[in-house]
Amino acid sequence: MASADSNTLPRAPGDGDGVVISVDAMGGDRGPATVVAGMAESAGKNPGIRFIVHGPQAELERLIARRGDLAGRCDIRDAAGVVTMDDKPSQVLRKGEGTSMWSTLESVRQGEATAAVSCGNTGALMALSMLRLRKLPGVNRPAIACLWPSRNPQGFNVMLDVGADIRADAQDLLTYALMGASYARNGFGLERPRVGLLNVGTEEHKGRPELKQAHELIPTTAQAANFDYVGFVEGGDLPSARVDVIVTDGFTGNVALKTGEGTAKLVGELLKEAFGKSVMSKFAALLAMGSLKRLQKRIDPRRINGGVFLGLNGTVVKSHGSADATGVSAAIKLAFRLAQSGFQDRLAARVAQSVAAAGQINGSKESEAS
Amino acid sequence: MASADSNTLPRAPGDGDGVVISVDAMGGDRGPATVVAGMAESAGKNPGIRFIVHGPQAELERLIARRGDLAGRCDIRDAAGVVTMDDKPSQVLRKGEGTSMWSTLESVRQGEATAAVSCGNTGALMALSMLRLRKLPGVNRPAIACLWPSRNPQGFNVMLDVGADIRADAQDLLTYALMGASYARNGFGLERPRVGLLNVGTEEHKGRPELKQAHELIPTTAQAANFDYVGFVEGGDLPSARVDVIVTDGFTGNVALKTGEGTAKLVGELLKEAFGKSVMSKFAALLAMGSLKRLQKRIDPRRINGGVFLGLNGTVVKSHGSADATGVSAAIKLAFRLAQSGFQDRLAARVAQSVAAAGQINGSKESEAS
Known part of the structure; x- marks a missing residue:
């Protein structure tokens, strides 16, 4: 060895x-x-x-x-x-x-x-x-952080935890916020990353008890730890430009990650089928090759490959x-x-x-x- | 009134x-x-x-x-x-x-x-x-069931709960399995729907305690209730053809639903951008119009609009x-x-x-x- x-x-x-x-x-x-x-x-x-x-x-x-x-x-x-x-x-x-x-x-x-x-x-x-x-x-609980294609200038967002641990209490979620912000700052040069907490709605009264607690806790360290807390975000915000780091427990994060991958794959396959249907659409695909390649590169999971253990x-x-x-x-x-x-x-x-x-x-x- | x-x-x-x-x-x-x-x-x-x-x-x-x-x-x-x-x-x-x-x-x-x-x-x-x-x-807990574009012959899968209640214990998940199967049978004519339980892996030892319990419970009623239990499924299976009904708690289901919608929307927008980039790609889009329309129809959220309260x-x-x-x-x-x-x-x-x-x-x- x-x-x-x-x-x-x-x-x-x-x-x-x-x-x-x-x-x-x-x-x-x-x-x-x-x-x-x-x-x-x-x-x-x-x-x-x-x-x-x-x-x-x-x-x-x-x-x-x-x-x-x-x-x-x-x-x-x-x-x-x-x-x-x-x-x-x-x-x-x-x-x-x-x-x-x-x-x-x-x-x-x-x-x-x-x-x-x-x-x-x-x-x-x-x-x-x-x-x-x-x-x-x-x-207490390490986390796995992944990258997610987004409308942000850097081209993606960070999400954690996506599967290190299926549980996370409020203190863990706070730690994830700190670690995720640090990762975004050092990995992608974001001076003051915006951190959001994944929930089923953006209203304060929604969500599990540990989420409400974390929602109180995280803002108390944001200033000292040099990030902005944007509050609750929803599944639809994962690719959005209003947040850089999305914090969640490893169960929800893992399901979201695989759901997003599965959806993108389905759309890609249906698109390929659509372009293969007729001679005309095959010709069209040829003409649009450059644009489609750029799109593919933008959402290519290989380009943003790498879950980081934090x-x-x-x-x-x-x-x-x-x-x-x-x-x-x-x-x-x-x-x-x-x-x-x-x-x-x-x-x-x-x-x-x-x-x-x-x-x-x-x-x-x-x-x-x- | x-x-x-x-x-x-x-x-x-x-x-x-x-x-x-x-x-x-x-x-x-x-x-x-x-x-x-x-x-x-x-x-x-x-x-x-x-x-x-x-x-x-x-x-x-x-x-x-x-x-x-x-x-x-x-x-x-x-x-x-x-x-x-x-x-x-x-x-x-x-x-x-x-x-x-x-x-x-x-x-x-x-x-x-x-x-x-x-x-x-x-x-x-x-x-x-x-x-x-x-x-x-x-x-005990009613559920909201939604439809999800899939590779199945019927064109979509059923997922529940997508947001009626953020909690669900094993008994609730069993009830969701029964209700989801009944919905798929009556709504879409599937004689013997295949039901899966959403988890972070398909191995038996994975997941939260209530999921492991439900994994034991659900098969005991499958025969009498006229559905097949396919076991644990993952986020990537939501659009898959190996399952018709996906059972989960309302927190996870809601995040998955919105994540999938958000991802499909992002891909659609990037696609539109890609086709608008050059004269050639605009021309290509025109040629491929028929195919793209068919694709759009296939994944059009309006066509499968409607969450059912069960x-x-x-x-x-x-x-x-x-x-x-x-x-x-x-x-x-x-x-x-x-x-x-x-x-x-x-x-x-x-x-x-x-x-x-x-x-x-x-x-x-x-x-x-x-």
């Missing part, structure tokens, strides 16, 4: 050049060749990127040798075990040592890499991340299991961008500050009461 | 010809002219339909007089009050008497009409429906507040179809049967235990 004799050892970030990303070559639906192709695509575009890659050494050596862009920029860590999509998180926690996923996280834990990327089993990756990287002080001691980016090379490259780019921005330290500081502030508020309330 | 001197009094259903639909002319975003236009559209297509219309008498008389299709088929009930979109349900419960919405439900309560249609405030309509029509015996002593169809005449006509057609099929009695019988069966099971368990 730890044989590091091939290629050059990547330098740690801060060495002057290069950010090191730890990549799990296994566990995706398309196998390691696709992951290595994605790494090459990403390396070609970002000269400052270096990799530690985890998986079966011989196979990875062969795949990497074919890619000129990767020459001298990869360190391979041999790992024979693979976490499959069917493995239960509880099994992986017990028997996961020796897998490429475990090894990928280990590089972040040891400080050799700044961020990890995996196409593998989401539940297992989150469980292992919590076990090995541990939660940030002050974070609230851990380390940045972990989960790529879609079915991602192709372009998708993997997008996930790596996201990890690279977050690593470059010093996101991890800023996020940790933000959460710590908020915990301290909450402690002060509680403390002063107690002393008032006493 | 009860002046019935204009036009002919519609005969009650079963009189030989005609099904009577009670229509709230007020409360929609586009006013009574649009509702009356929708009634006329619907009357033109369905000779067997008759109406009781509720709203300001003089205005309605004027609007109806203009529509030849409605001659002699409408009874007007004068109601000066209007429930607005901003009225809180609790206010409407206290002060709603004298409004067109109240009067609309009254006609169903009195047995003069078989089903009610309103474009008004959803929360108020549900609250008033529960107050005036009362819940069916055996139903679990009450009477059928209530909620039209979109922003519905145009075509949308109103679709909602009326849905009400007409359900009324014709004897849906209300069948649904009540189905729920009663299930309650009795559950009682027997509990009873026999108790006697086994004793």
Whole structure:
């Protein structure tokens, strides 16, 4: 697992050049060749990127040798075990040592890499991340943040949690607001992100008790944490320009994410059918090719591939299991961008500050009461 | 409110010809002219339909007089009050008497009409429906069922609850399964609807406790209630062909519904932009007009307009507040179809049967235990 004799050892970030990303070559639906192709695509575009890659050494050596862009920029860590999509998180926690996923996280834990990327089993990756990287002080439930195509200038919104935990109380939702705002600021350069809380209506009297509590809590930290709280938002606001970060529990977020993906896919397929119907419409599709390509690019899930695990001691980016090379490259780019921005330290500081502030508020309330 | 001197009094259903639909002319975003236009559209297509219309008498008389299709088929009930979109349900419960919405439900309560249609405030309509029509015996939480474009032969799936109640326990979810299956059978002629339970994964170990309980409960009644239980489904299955009825709580369902609508709208707008970009793509759009129109019709929310309130002593169809005449006509057609099929009695019988069966099971368990 730890044989590091091939290629050059990547330098740690801060060495002057290069950010090191730890990549799990296994566990995706398309196998390691696709992951290595994605790494090459990403390396070609970002000269400052270096990799530690985890998986079966011989196979990875062969795949990497074919890619000129990767020459001298990869360190391979041999790992024979693979976490499959069917493995239960509880099994992986017990028997996961020796897998490429475990090894990928280990590089972040040891400080050799700044961020990890995996196409593998989401539940297992989150469980292992919590076990090995541990939660940030002050974070009760980590979250998975995804990107959502929107009418905003940046082209998408951030939504969290989309599936780390099916529950979230008011305090968790507040933490999600902080983490989501920090992610939007560091990942996409939004100085003062606008945060909304997902509900079934925008009126104050609507929603579950924990939502009403969070609706009271979140504004109290918005000023200090440098974001704007826009209040309740609805499902229809997910692609809207009135919000940058959408906060919800992992059950609702996961259903919304998959519903949106499913709807976009259905419309896309029906559109393709419509254009294939007659000679005239086929000709029309040919004429409109440029416009349709632009549209496709705008809503292409591969371009915004990458769920980010927030609230851990380390940045972990989960790529879609079915991602192709372009998708993997997008996930790596996201990890690279977050690593470059010093996101991890800023996020940790933000959460710590908020915990301290909450402690002060509680403390002063107690002393008032006493 | 009860002046019935204009036009002919519609005969009650079963009189030989005609099904009577009670229509709230007020409360929609586009006013009574649009509702009356929708009634006329619907009357033109369905000779067997008759109406009781509720709203300001003089205005309605004027609007109806203009529509030849409605001659002699409408009874007007004068109601000066209007429930607005901003009225809180609790206010409407206290002060709603004298409004067109109240009067609309009254006609169903009195047995003069078989089903009610309103474009008004959803929360108020549900609250008033529960107050005036009362819940069916055996139903704890009524639900709102909506239609969702899908790859199924019927062109859509049924989802419930999409917003009647933000909570649902396992027993409620079972009731939703029964009611949804009954709706799909009577509304769309599906002999043995396939019912799925919305969750964050299809594996048995996933999801909230009430979902796991419902997952055990629902199959026990599927055989007797004449539907197939396909197990857990995900957000991506909402438009899929592997299920006809999707059961969820009103919070999740509402977010999913609005997310799907929002996504479809975004894609549609981006598509329009794409086709407007260049002379060539404008020309292409012209050529593909027929195909695009067909696609638009397929996913047109107006065609599948109408949330049905299930679990009450009477059928209530909620039209979109922003519905145009075509949308109103679709909602009326849905009400007409359900009324014709004897849906209300069948649904009540189905729920009663299930309650009795559950009682027997509990009873026999108790006697086994004793």
